[in-house]
Amino acid sequence: MKPQQKSAYHHGDLKEALVEATREIIESEGLDQFTMRESARRAGVSHGAPAHHFGDKTGLLTELAVQSFEARVAQSEAYMAEAGDDPMARLRACGLAHIDYTIRHPRLHELCSRPDMTNRDDPHLQAVITRMSEMLIATMSEVAGHELKPEKEANPETLLALVVVHGFAALVNDGMILADVPDAERPARARVLAEGVMGLLEKAFRAPRE
Amino acid sequence: MKPQQKSAYHHGDLKEALVEATREIIESEGLDQFTMRESARRAGVSHGAPAHHFGDKTGLLTELAVQSFEARVAQSEAYMAEAGDDPMARLRACGLAHIDYTIRHPRLHELCSRPDMTNRDDPHLQAVITRMSEMLIATMSEVAGHELKPEKEANPETLLALVVVHGFAALVNDGMILADVPDAERPARARVLAEGVMGLLEKAFRAPRE
DNA sequence: ACCTTTATCTAGACAGCGACAAGATTGGGG
DNA sequence: CCCCAATCTTGTCGCTGTCTAGATAAAGGT
Numbered sequence: 001m002k003p004q005q006k007s008a009y010h011h012g013d014l015k016e017a018l019v020e021a022t023r024e025i026i027e028s029e030g031l032d033q034f035t036m037r038e039s040a041r042r043a044g045v046s047h048g049a050p051a052h053h054f055g056d057k058t059g060l061l062t063e064l065a066v067q068s069f070e071a072r073v074a075q076s077e078a079y080m081a082e083a084g085d086d087p088m089a090r091l092r093a094c095g096l097a098h099i100d101y102t103i104r105h106p107r108l109h110e111l112c113s114r115p116d117m118t119n120r121d122d123p124h125l126q127a128v129i130t131r132m133s134e135m136l137i138a139t140m141s142e143v144a145g146h147e148l149k150p151e152k153e154a155n156p157e158t159l160l161a162l163v164v165v166h167g168f169a170a171l172v173n174d175g176m177i178l179a180d181v182p183d184a185e186r187p188a189r190a191r192v193l194a195e196g197v198m199g200l201l202e203k204a205f206r207a208p209r210e
Numbered sequence: 211m212k213p214q215q216k217s218a219y220h221h222g223d224l225k226e227a228l229v230e231a232t233r234e235i236i237e238s239e240g241l242d243q244f245t246m247r248e249s250a251r252r253a254g255v256s257h258g259a260p261a262h263h264f265g266d267k268t269g270l271l272t273e274l275a276v277q278s279f280e281a282r283v284a285q286s287e288a289y290m291a292e293a294g295d296d297p298m299a300r301l302r303a304c305g306l307a308h309i310d311y312t313i314r315h316p317r318l319h320e321l322c323s324r325p326d327m328t329n330r331d332d333p334h335l336q337a338v339i340t341r342m343s344e345m346l347i348a349t350m351s352e353v354a355g356h357e358l359k360p361e362k363e364a365n366p367e368t369l370l371a372l373v374v375v376h377g378f379a380a381l382v383n384d385g386m387i388l389a390d391v392p393d394a395e396r397p398a399r400a401r402v403l404a405e406g407v408m409g410l411l412e413k414a415f416r417a418p419r420e
Numbered sequence: 421a422c423c424t425t426t427a428t429c430t431a432g433a434c435a436g437c438g439a440c441a442a443g444a445t446t447g448g449g450g
Numbered sequence: 451c452c453c454c455a456a457t458c459t460t461g462t463c464g465c466t467g468t469c470t471a472g473a474t475a476a477a478g479g480t
Binding site for chain 1: 438
Binding site: 030031032113115116117152153156157159160162163164165166167168170171174175176177178193196197199200201203204 | 240241242323325326327362363366367369370372373374375376377378380381384385386387388403406407409410411413414
C-alpha cells in the first residue's frame with residue numbers, strides 16, 4: 001500500500017508525483033522549460049503516462065495552479081491569524097502575505113496568472129479563486145465597518161488595496177525594482193519597501209469620508 | 211527601390227515585414243501562437259528566412275519588444291504634452307498613458323515583461339527602457355520640486371506611483387477586474403476607475419512632509 | 421561589359437515537443 | 451479463478467526551432 005514504486009506499472013501515486021515533478025521543473029528552470037515528457041522522465045515513467053491522469057498539458061498545469069492558489073490562501077490565513085483582531089492590522093497582514101508568496105514563488109505566480117496555460121473553467125480552480133476573493137472582501141469589510149459588495153471594483157478602497165498588492169509584487173518579479181538583490185534577501189527587502197508604501201497608503205484609507 | 215516583392219529573392223524590406231507579421235500574430239492570436247515559421251509564411255518566404263535577419267526566435271521578439279516600448283514612450287510623451295505645464299497634471303497624464311497602452315496592447319505588454327522571450331542585453335532594448343525610466347524620474351521630480359535619485363525605490367512616492375500604474379493595468383489584463391466588459395469599452399471604463407484610484411492617491415501625495 | 425564578392429533566401433535535415441492510438445501489464449471485484 | 455477496468459508503454463504523426471549547404475540576385479571593382 002506504500003506509495004513507492006511497487007513495479008514499473010501502477011506507480012501508486014503517479015498523479016501527485018507528476019505534479020511534484022512539474023513544480024520542481026517550473027520553480028527551478030522556469031515555465032517554458034517544462035514539458036510533459038520531462039515531468040514523465042523525472043517521475044520515471046514513459047512519455048505518454050501523464051496524459052492518462054491529466055488529459056493534456058493544460059490539465060497538469062491547472063492542477064499545479066490549484067495547489068499553488070491553495071498554498072497562497074493558507075499562507076494568507078496564517079499571517080492574518082498571527083496579526084490578531086485589529087481590522088487594519090489584519091488587512092496589512094493579508095497584503096504582506098500575498099506579496100510575500102508572489103515574490104517567493106514568481107514562476108508559480110506566473111503560471112497562475114496565465115489563462116492560456118490553465119483551464120479557467122476547472123471547478124477546483126474556480127473554487128479556490130472564489131475563496132480567495134471572498135477572503136479579501138471580508139477583510140476589507142472589517143476595515144470599512146460594513147459589508148462590502150463582492151464586486152472588487154465597487155469601491156475605490158478595495159480596488160486600491162488590490163492594485164498595490166498586485167502591482168508591488170509584479171514590479172519586483174518583473175525586475176523593475178530590487179533586481180540586483182540576491183534572491184534569498186529579496187523577500188525581506190521587499191517587505192520593508194512594502195511596509196513603507198503601505199504606510200503612505202493609510203493616509204488615503206483613514207479618511208474614507210471626504 | 212519600392213519595398214514590394216521584386217522577386218522571390220531579395221524581398222526588399224523583409225526584416226520589417228517579419229516584425230509586422232509577428233506583431234499581427236501576437237496581437238490577434240496570442241504570444242504562444244507565434245512561431246517563426248508562421249511569421250515566415252505570412253511574409254511569403256521560406257521557413258528559414260527569419261533566422262538570417264534575427265538569429266533566432268528571441269532576436270525577432272526582442273526587435274518587436276523594442277518597437278512596443280518606443281510606441282509606449284511616444285504615447286506617454288503625447289499625453290503629457292497635452293496635459294500642459296502643471297506637474298501633477300503631467301504626472302496623472304503619464305500614469306494614464308501607461309495604463310492605457312498596457313490595456314490596449316495586453317499581448318505586447320506581456321511580451322515586454324517576459325525576460326525569457328526577449329534578450330535583456332540588447333542595446334536597443336536597454337536604451338528605450340532607460341529612456342522610459344528617466345522620463346518617470348523627471349516627471350516625479352517636477353512634482354516633488356527637487357531632483358530625485360534615479361533609483362526608483364529611493365523614495366516612497368515614486369515607488370507608489372509605479373506600483374499603482376503597473377498594478378492597475380496588470381489587474382485589468384489578468385482579468386481580475388473589468389473581465390466582463392467588451393474589449394472595445396475596456397480602455398474607457400478603465401480610465402474612469404484609474405482616475406478614481408488616483409484621486410484617492412493624491413491625499414498621500416499632497417502631504418509628503420508628515 | 422564582365423566577373424567576383426556578398427547579402428539574401430531556399431531546401432533539407434535533425435531532435436524534441438504534444439497529442440493520439442493501440443497494445444501490454446496489473447490489481448481488484450464478480 | 452477469471453474477467454474487467456485502470457494504468458502504463460510504445461510507436462506514430464505533424465509541428466516546432468535550429469543548423470547546414472546550396473541557389474539566387476544585387477552591388478561593385480576592373
